[in-house]
Amino acid sequence: xxxxxxxxxxxxxxxxxxxxxxxxxxxxxxxxxxxxxxxxxxxxxxxxxxxxxxxxxxxxxxxxxxxxxxxxxxxxxxxxxxxxxxxxxxxxxxxxxxxxxxxxxxxxxxxxxxxxxxxxxxxxxxxxxxxxxxxxxxxxxxxxxxxxxxxxxxxxxxxxxxxxxxxxxxxxxxxxxxxxxxxxxxxxxxxxxxxxxxxxxxxxxxxxxxxxxxxxxxxxxxxxxxxxxxxxxxxxxxxxxxxxxxxxxxxxxxxxxxxxxxxxxxxxxxxxxxxxxxxxxxxxxxxxxxxxxxxxxxxxxxxxxxxxxxx
Amino acid sequence: xxxxxxxxxxxxxxxxxxxxxxxxxxxxxxxxxxxxxxxxxxxxxxxxxxxxxxxxxxxxxxxxxxxxxxxxxxxxxxxxxxxxxxxxxxxxxxxxxxxxxxxxxxxxxxxxxxxxxxxxxxxxxxxxxxxxxxxxxxxxxxxxxxxxxxxxxxxxxxxxxxxxxxxxxxxxxxxxxxxxxxxxxxxxxxxxxxxxxxxxxxxxxxxxxxxxxxxxxxxxxxxxxxxxxxxxxxxxxxxxxxxxxxxxxxxxxxxxxxxxxxxxx
Numbered sequence: 001x002x003x004x005x006x007x008x009x010x011x012x013x014x015x016x017x018x019x020x021x022x023x024x025x026x027x028x029x030x031x032x033x034x035x036x037x038x039x040x041x042x043x044x045x046x047x048x049x050x051x052x053x054x055x056x057x058x059x060x061x062x063x064x065x066x067x068x069x070x071x072x073x074x075x076x077x078x079x080x081x082x083x084x085x086x087x088x089x090x091x092x093x094x095x096x097x098x099x100x101x102x103x104x105x106x107x108x109x110x111x112x113x114x115x116x117x118x119x120x121x122x123x124x125x126x127x128x129x130x131x132x133x134x135x136x137x138x139x140x141x142x143x144x145x146x147x148x149x150x151x152x153x154x155x156x157x158x159x160x161x162x163x164x165x166x167x168x169x170x171x172x173x174x175x176x177x178x179x180x181x182x183x184x185x186x187x188x189x190x191x192x193x194x195x196x197x198x199x200x201x202x203x204x205x206x207x208x209x210x211x212x213x214x215x216x217x218x219x220x221x222x223x224x225x226x227x228x229x230x231x232x233x234x235x236x237x238x239x240x241x242x243x244x245x246x247x248x249x250x251x252x253x254x255x256x257x258x259x260x261x262x263x264x265x266x267x268x269x270x271x272x273x274x275x276x277x278x279x280x281x282x283x284x285x286x287x288x289x290x291x292x293x294x295x296x297x298x299x300x301x302x303x304x305x306x307x308x309x310x311x
Numbered sequence: 312x313x314x315x316x317x318x319x320x321x322x323x324x325x326x327x328x329x330x331x332x333x334x335x336x337x338x339x340x341x342x343x344x345x346x347x348x349x350x351x352x353x354x355x356x357x358x359x360x361x362x363x364x365x366x367x368x369x370x371x372x373x374x375x376x377x378x379x380x381x382x383x384x385x386x387x388x389x390x391x392x393x394x395x396x397x398x399x400x401x402x403x404x405x406x407x408x409x410x411x412x413x414x415x416x417x418x419x420x421x422x423x424x425x426x427x428x429x430x431x432x433x434x435x436x437x438x439x440x441x442x443x444x445x446x447x448x449x450x451x452x453x454x455x456x457x458x459x460x461x462x463x464x465x466x467x468x469x470x471x472x473x474x475x476x477x478x479x480x481x482x483x484x485x486x487x488x489x490x491x492x493x494x495x496x497x498x499x500x501x502x503x504x505x506x507x508x509x510x511x512x513x514x515x516x517x518x519x520x521x522x523x524x525x526x527x528x529x530x531x532x533x534x535x536x537x538x539x540x541x542x543x544x545x546x547x548x549x550x551x552x553x554x555x556x557x558x559x560x561x562x563x564x565x566x567x568x569x570x571x572x573x574x575x576x
Binding site for chain 2: 097
């Protein structure tokens with residue numbers, strides 16, 4: 001479980017990190033929302049912040065724009081120390097919030113005009129910047145539509161496009177596809193992938209495993225406010241879950257029995273809701289239980305490391 | 312003044328581009344709702360003016376040496392400024408913070424709370440400056456004599472409006488729920504509105520009320536507007552204006568403190 005020991009998964013000097021948190025703590029009264037979190041986004045990398053609800057992802061995102069001030073630890077964004085130097089960092093960073101905060105009575109284009117001012121795009125470049133974003137977000141034909149009239153997917157594209165108006169070096173995406181249907185999610189993934197290919201550094205919080213698996217070079221899995229695993233998705237799967245998982249079905253009582261049996265055998269297990277997935281079978285040889293065999297995935301690791309109970 | 316090297320300089324405070332960004336957002340938004348706002352901001356004081364002017368005007372023709380309608384027309388300017396700055400500040404701030412999450416978006420950009428509050432208050436002060444002239448224009452139609460001093464009214468309105476806008480932002484920042492606004496409206500704004508010499512001169516009120524009225528920014532605004540229309544009164548008006556500026560600066564800092572507490576945790 002201790003992936004953090006000595007662990008820069010990217011093997012690059014720290015000066016080129018787009019973002020770095022070390023031992024960051026944030027408390028609200030008796031509750032410790034973020035508890036000694038370490039997190040690195042290398043320049044040009046796409047890192048997923050993966051964790052269940054209440055793991056501290058949103059608090060972490062707010063700390064990166066200095067809307068939440070850490071109690072302990074250090075945060076550096078694009079070479080700027082936070083919170084003191086946060087404004088300089090914010091000028092070169094784009095933020096896509098989880099909650100849609102577009103101006104709904106304005107048109108698509110008006111929303112972009114407002115943000116071209118807030119992000120200080122020079123007057124001579126404003127028009128081009130807006131055209132570029134309309135292109136990226138594929139909203140050129142809807143430029144004069146009020147935000148109220150857009151579909152959920154279009155609104156999300158505008159929200160992402162808005163964050164790109166000043167060609168930021170780093171983009172923060174807080175649960176970018178939450179609550180959207182699969183088609184729209186694919187559309188947004190393509191958009192995020194485009195950013196990645198342009199060399200923009202990305203930090204993305206999500207609890208959709210597939211999203212992290214597809215888009216991220218590296219993920220940091222957080223639980224109760226601290227990182228419990230860091231690495232490339234495939235490495236994490238290999239390390240924590242092994243090549244294959246075996247799923248065993250049965251009545252709820254039977255599943256509890258299986259869990260106990262596997263624990264005795266020394267195999268990690270995780271519940272899927274309808275079955276027990278037995279993991280860590282790479283060296284099990286003949287001791288592997290009978291059941292439905294399938295490749296292990298990041299979700300197995302996620303549930304294994306962040307616990308099964310819902311906080 | 313010596314210039315510090317870039318790495319020793321404080322990150323800029325109250326930057327024009329940041330305040331400008333906040334203003335641009337308000338101005339573009341205004342283009343989508345200006346009709347209704349302008350309607351209520353101009354029609355409401357006009358109704359007050361006509362109702363009091365003609366209603367009371369039929370009972371009393373001269374108040375404090377002025378025609379009653381002239382007295383009310385100048386007094387209502389301050390009321391119009393108050394209503395068109397403090398209420399939009401209270402409700403607008405609360406809605407943008409709580410329901411539209413606009414401030415999250417603005418503070419994620421290179422804009423600090425201080426600049427956000429300043430931009431919002433400047434915009435409301437500009438609006439109030441213009442809307443506040445409506446009663447005066449209506450008064451002119453109903454026989455108020457024009458004077459050069461009236462050209463100072465937009466500036467008086469702006470300063471007073473800035474203070475009231477900051478007060479509204481501070482209230483929104485301080486109160487937890489929008490339902491609590493009723494307490495402030497009833498317990499604070501209504502008395503301020505009535506004990507300011509708008510509709511009747513303060514001279515008929517008990518002395519302690521008159522003394523308290525000296526602390527009411529609205530009273531100083533009423534005085535200034537009236538003197539602008541009917542003749543300046545030297546140092547008294549310097550004091551009235553100074554009072555409004557002090558009020559504006561004080562509430563500006565209070566509003567920033569209240570919003571920082573609310574927006575940054």
